[in-house]
Amino acid sequence: MQSSGSARSGVKIRLVEDRCALGVLGGDGYPVWLKEEIVRRGLVADGEQTISFCGLIAQDSEVFVFIPRGSALPVTIAEKDSLAALTTSCLELYGRRRPANTIPEESGLVEFEQDAQLALVRELLDDYRLNGLYATVSRQQTSNNGRTDWRRTIRMVAVLPDADGMPIYPELIGTRRCSTLDSIVTRIHGAVISKLDEMFGWWVTGEAGGRLASDLDADPDLLDRAEYCIAMLKHEMVLVYSDRHMRLIRNLLRYFRHHKLAGGSPVVIGLRDFHWVWEYMLAEITAWRKDVSRELPVPVYYAQNGERQPAPGKGMRPDLVLGVAARRHMAVVDAKYYQARDVSTAPGWHDLVKQFFYAKALQEAYPGWTVDNIFVFPGCGKLSYAAVESRDRSRRFDELFPPVRCVYIDPVQVMQHFIAGTLSTEITESFLMAGRRDA
Structure with missing residues (x-):
C-alpha cells in the first residue's frame, strides 16, 4: 500500500x-x-x-x-x-x-x-x-449567603438582642468559592x-x-x-x-x-526502525513464554596460563522462546521486520546461523523436547521454511542445521493485542504449529 x-x-x-x-x-x-x-x-x-x-x-x-x-x-x-x-x-x-x-x-x-x-x-x-479549561479559584466574602464564617461574623457584626434578650446577628458573613475563566x-x-x-x-x-x-x-x-x-x-x-x-x-x-x-x-x-517495536510487541502478546537464559551455554575464553574467562555477555540471546511442558514442545522465535517476499528480501546467513545454534543449544538443554525454529514476518508471503542442503540438492542437513519455519502475521492483529494488553493464543499456536508442517 x-x-x-x-x-x-x-x-x-x-x-x-x-x-x-x-x-x-x-x-x-x-x-x-x-x-x-x-x-x-x-x-x-x-x-x-x-x-x-x-x-x-x-x-x-x-x-x-x-x-x-x-x-x-x-x-x-x-x-x-x-x-x-x-x-x-x-x-x-x-x-x-x-x-x-x-x-x-x-x-x-x-x-x-x-x-x-x-x-x-x-x-x-x-x-x-x-x-475542562484551567480555572482560577478564589474565595469571595458573602452576606447571608454561602458558608457562615462565625469568627468573622462575631468580629464584624453588631449583636442585637431578640425579644427574650438573646443575641442575634442581623447579618451572617460567609465565603464562597468562585471559579473564573478569564486569567x-x-x-x-x-x-x-x-x-x-x-x-x-x-x-x-x-x-x-x-x-x-x-x-x-x-x-x-x-x-x-x-x-x-x-x-x-x-x-x-x-x-x-x-x-x-x-x-x-x-x-x-x-x-x-x-x-x-x-x-x-x-x-x-x-x-526509523520499527523492528524493535515489532520484536517487543510479539514478546508481549504471546503466551507460554519461557526464560531459558540460564539453560543456554555461554562462550568461555582461556588464557595462555590456563585461566578460564567466561563471557556470558557474549552468549546466545534469542528474541523469544515459547514452551509448553505438557507437550514437551518448544519454539525459538526470531521476530524479523523483513518483507520476506522471496529470497532477495529474506534473512541472510547471519540470521540463519543464529537460529540454527539456538535450536541446537536448546535441544541439548531439553533432551526429549521438540524444538522448532521460527522466523516471524509482518504481512503475508510465500516462504515456508529455510533449510540447508548440498549444492547438487542430493542431501539435506536438517540434523546439523534445524530448518527455520516462516510465519507471517498481520501487524494490525499484533498491535490490537498489544494495546488491549491481551495474550494471543492464536498467534502463539501458529508458532508452535508451524514446526509440525512437513518440510
Whole structure:
C-alpha cells in the first residue's frame, strides 16, 4: 500500500506504508515539504530509495501516519482512521513502557525524548476532556449567603438582642468559592488545547469526527509567544496547591519547551526502525513464554596460563522462546521486520546461523523436547521454511542445521493485542504449529 487518506473537520489524515519507495511521495497530492522533511531527517534506507519510518508527521491541518509494513489494507474511511489511531497508540505505549534511555540506539528514535511527546499530547487532551479549561479559584466574602464564617461574623457584626434578650446577628458573613475563566493561564491552556485538538483529536477520541474542543474560542497567537507563556506559567505555579493544577501547569511548560510541538515546523514522532517495536510487541502478546537464559551455554575464553574467562555477555540471546511442558514442545522465535517476499528480501546467513545454534543449544538443554525454529514476518508471503542442503540438492542437513519455519502475521492483529494488553493464543499456536508442517 502506498497511501490512503481521509479528511474530516479541517484535518486531513493520510496513511503511508513503512518501507515503500520514497518516490511515492513525489506524486500528486503530496506536499513538497513531506518528502523534504523525510530526507532531511534521514528517514530513508537503500541509498535514499526507500522510506524507513513508522510514526506520524504533521503540519498545520495535514497528518501523515506511517503504518507498519505488511499491515492489512484498510478499505473504508473508518478503517483508515482506526488504523491511524492504532499505530499512533502503539508507538505511544511503546515509548511509555520503554523510556528513551532503554530504547536501543539502533532503532533510530525520532522525538522519543524523555518528554515523550505523544504521552504529553494524550495527557493534556485527556485532562481537558475530564476537567475542562484551567480555572482560577478564589474565595469571595458573602452576606447571608454561602458558608457562615462565625469568627468573622462575631468580629464584624453588631449583636442585637431578640425579644427574650438573646443575641442575634442581623447579618451572617460567609465565603464562597468562585471559579473564573478569564486569567492568562486559562487563555494559554485554551490555545494549547485548541492546537493539539486540531492535530491529534482524531487519535485521542478514536472517532472519525475526532475533536474534543471544536467550539473552543482560543487565541492562537499566544503559541508564538513561548517565552511570555513560560513566564506566566512559572508565576502561576507558585500560587497553586492542587495536584491537578500543578500537573497541568508542568505539562503546559513541557509543551512550550518542546518547540517542535508549539512551533510551525513539522512534528515528527516515531522510529526509523520499527523492528524493535515489532520484536517487543510479539514478546508481549504471546503466551507460554519461557526464560531459558540460564539453560543456554555461554562462550568461555582461556588464557595462555590456563585461566578460564567466561563471557556470558557474549552468549546466545534469542528474541523469544515459547514452551509448553505438557507437550514437551518448544519454539525459538526470531521476530524479523523483513518483507520476506522471496529470497532477495529474506534473512541472510547471519540470521540463519543464529537460529540454527539456538535450536541446537536448546535441544541439548531439553533432551526429549521438540524444538522448532521460527522466523516471524509482518504481512503475508510465500516462504515456508529455510533449510540447508548440498549444492547438487542430493542431501539435506536438517540434523546439523534445524530448518527455520516462516510465519507471517498481520501487524494490525499484533498491535490490537498489544494495546488491549491481551495474550494471543492464536498467534502463539501458529508458532508452535508451524514446526509440525512437513518440510
